[in-house]
Amino acid sequence: MKPQEIQELIDFISKSGLDEVNIETSDFKIAVKKHSAAPAAPEAPRAAAPQALPHAPAPQAPAPLPAEQAAPAAPKASDESKRYKEVKSPMIGTFYRSANPDSPSFVNVGDTIKAGQTVCIIEAMKLFNEIEADFGGTIVKVLVDNASPVEYDQPLFLVDPA
Template structure:
């Protein structure tokens, strides 16, 4: 059996509601079983290779509301252009604000304390508890600065040096990335 014949059989069975298929010729036997398992490699050493067909994937259908919504904005055309210019400056304003906000953070003195893992930053051990540290606190090496929750595990982040907390760059319950600066210690 050549690969084109096998592809034709697989295509036909993919579109049919067939769970098992067996084909035996003089020199070749083919057993196909369709189920929740993924496509498997042939089993060697047996009388004939066995393949498992993957379950059919649902076909993608584009959302139907797209066609009716196109005529609706065309009717109130005068109000739509007025709304777009109003939104554009608002979208640009945070970008302009974000750049100056990053500049002072980069200019602050001290050593950064970076997140060793991806997770959610917590400033205290519980919502009722006071924060581990705040700006101006003197910390010692090994002192817990915060907790990062990753996959339901609470990981204590400790200071690596003695110093004073100059800046806290993350808000409570905010997601953090690996290597993101959490604190500046001077």
């Protein structure tokens, strides 16, 4: 596998919501884990890493943000999680915002929803399940991209119940 193919695989896995993937062929074996203490490394034979030229400048790391800029982000996230309620996925499947590609989305940011209103569809094993809101409020954010895989209990929408 080429490094670009490995990166594309990692990007796909991170978007899919899977926690672990193992791939093994006659040429190589690779294990990718999300949220692991130690990074997974491919067990395939590797080519030598390119050497830096003696006259090339060393790459510089980006400067860290001052503590004043980084600190306000934490309280905002905790305030947001307390103020908003989440509509969560009741199953594993594929998330769709509309009934079909030609139809408008069930809900959009800024829409007011009522308890029992259909907010999306989740396809599981070729069955299309309408997902209804358990409470009313205003859609603040759509947390999942259309046609993306979702896990059980994964937040799909943030709703302001006020």
